């Protein structure tokens with residue numbers, strides 16, 4: 078049971094005492110003859126509710142209300158007025174007063190007014206406590222024991238604390254970029270605010286601006302009659318997550334840049350300049366630097382988005398994380414499907430550690446889920462993963478019949494360069510996808526390209 082604290086501030090001793098004794102049975106009461114005394118006490122012993130006389134000597138009730146709301150907007154204030162001066166009451170309500178009572182005070186009706194007001198405080202506190210408990214129990218958990226993941230987690234703790242530093246997360250598909258964006262939000266001061274994800278690749282090019290910034294009524298044919306607020310506005314005092322940010326058109330990039338530079342924007346078809354605060358976290362699995370080289374992504378926007386950069390390595394590059402992540406999924410997905418596993422068998426573990434995880438953690442999660450659904454326990458076995466022996470690896474290279482080596486030999490470098498160019502052509506210059514086609518990690522791919530002097534080849538291949 079919450080025991081609320083209530084102040085009564087009134088210069089008339091009879092009212093002060095009357096209210097004090099009428100409510101003492103239900104609340105912790107404190108009485109003050111002047112607003113100055115009550116305000117001095119706010120920090121030391123903050124109240125949940127204040128009954129505040131309007132006509133006080135010294136600091137007026139209205140001035141006191143202003144100061145109380147500035148000190149803590151959550152404190153409820155009920156104004157006490159000698160006569161029903163509607164103008165003053167309206168002004169007080171505009172300043173944030175919750176309600177008012179007229180003298181002479183009817184103690185029974187005052188009790189009811191205070192009780193109802195505090196009921197809203199109680200509900201707010203309960204909701205907040207539940208929200209915190211829920212977050213603690215369900216907080217997204219980025220698992221990993223490798224040095225690089227530990228480093229990333231330490232870095233996230235630090236950068237999340239700043240309210241508005243833009244963060245760009247880069248990494249292959251399925252490495253956990255969205256999970257990291259969530260983690261940043263929940264570790265930030267605005268964790269109770271909204272987390273608004275936008276998949277920039279999924280929104281049609283011509284709609285992206287109105288989706289982001291909203292539109293005024295009649296802005297374009299098909300625009301709703303009442304206008305609409307945009308996703309940027311929905312993320313106010315929270316986090317705006319721009320997923321696949323490199324898929325934005327150049328036009329949308331220009332609009333986003335202006336917003337990031339000034340915090341201001343216009344709705345489509347609108348003339349009012351709007352302003353909001355939100356943190357922008359963006360993610361991409363594309364080679365943004367390559368896109369800048371090709372003029373497909375604005376360099377200035379890249380620098381704005383990537384004040385802080387987080388590069389998430391592929392799962393193949395941090396194999397120490399495979400078993401901890403797999404065990405985590407085994408436990409969580411086991412719970413989801415009502416099954417209990419004691420662990421992962423030795424050969425299944427060996428397989429997982431040596432597998433080529435092209436789909437990264439997402440692929441690992443899917444494989445474990447399959448195992449959980451099929452397996453009988455108590456351990457997760459290799460056969461549960463759809464494999465019967467350790468040598469049943471999915472082929473990393475395509476199993477086509479290769480021609481024998483000609484007598485005159487071959488130029489392996491030229492062959493490699495040829496296939497790299499081919500892969501880039503097929504994937505329209507997407508280095509991440511091209512690397513996958515060649516069965517190598519993005520970093521190996523970039524390394525080989527550099528080694529073969531293929532940076533310009535990238536440009537030529539897209540032409």
Ligand SMILES: Nc1ncnc2c1ncn2[C@@H]1O[C@H](COP(=O)(O)OP(=O)(O)OP(=O)(O)O)[C@@H](O)[C@H]1O
Nearest residue numbers: 218219220249250251252253254255256362438439
């Ligand atoms: N380190 C991790 N610990 C626990 N779960 C993880 C981890 N990394 C990824 N996951 C889980 O793997 C799945 C894929 O992750 P996520 O969607 O964040 O990847 P992504 O990098 O955003 O991929 P894409 O580029 O395809 O959008 C999610 O279910 C996520 O919760």
Ligand SMILES: [Mg+2]
Nearest residue numbers: 254255320360
């Ligand atoms: Mg994602």
